[in-house]
Amino acid sequence: MSKVSIELSASARNNESLILHCLDSQNQKEIAELVGVDASTITRMKTDKKDSNNLTQVEFISAFVDSLGLKLVRKGDVYCSVEVAEATRVYLANAFNSPEYMRILFK
DSSP states (O other): OOOOOOOOOHHHHHHHHHHHHHHHHSOHHHHHHHHTSOHHHHHHHHHOOOTTTSOOHHHHHHHHHHHTTOOOOOTTOOOOOHHHHHHHHHHHHHHHTOHHHHHHHTO
16 A cells, blocks of 8 residues: 555644543543553554554544544533524624613523
């Protein structure tokens, strides 16, 4: 298999950054035990480049998730679709134009 150099997109880099930050802030040994591997496997996933694409496993997973049109977020974070955010923006813009509505809303 030929060696292919892949440049990660900004969103794939964000995925990678989130994964690496979470790994750095948690006990890798505990994470390894939870997924049934040795702690050194987690370290290799972060550092060892694969010859076929010159990516670490974490970089590959990040690019793979991005190519599916997905992004990684923390479990506790709450996100909504662009459509819901836009509807909320319109709703609030209309609400702020009505002093009576604002009075009721913030009693």
